[in-house]
Amino acid sequence: MAQDDLYRTVVLERARAPQHAGPLPAATLNGQGSNPLCGDRVQLHAVLDGQGRIEAIRHETRGCAICAASADLMAGRVTGQDRAHVGRLHAELVEAVETGTAPAELGELAAFAPLHQHRSRRRCALLPWSALIDMLNDDKNG
Template structure:
């Protein structure tokens, strides 16, 4: 399977049938992101454990398939991770979408690497991540 095939398969499947969509009962944190240029909006709700790891993450996404798939894959990937690992995953995804080369360890998130050829769509994939990083940083500052 080529990287483009993986992109189409993963994005379409996760946009149609998200696994981590909907509200999170008893959420400790909330974050939001929006892109006024295209109308994408994402709302995140999360819980962290006593070690600061993401214990649960859910999203409510109104936007394109890329944004919805990115939010869902992100929610799956970061559960159980410490903030430093979340930041590293974010940085690795930025590398992938900017260069087309996915660093080791991205898993299905590497499906977004072909976006390097579609610069205007990179923001769609990164919007949920920006909201997550901001939410985690806001929580750390409290």
């Protein structure tokens, strides 16, 4: 399957039927991000385990299909990961959407690489990740 086809398939599937959307009543971490230019908004809720890994994470996203799909794929991909690994994944995704080249480690997230051709849509894919990084680095969140 061509990368553009993968992008369309993954984005549409995850935007229509998210697997990690909704509230997380036991959340000990909460974060949010918004893009006032397009109206995308994402709220994140997470629980860390005793070793600082993401034990559970959910998102509540109001925005375009790209933002919703990115938030959902992100939530699935970072579960079980620590802050350092999340930071590396974020850096790899930024590189992919800026250059169009994605390392195999990104898995389904590589579907966003075609956004390198659409500068105005990159922020849609990266907004949930920025919110996650901010949430994990927030001093109030431990």
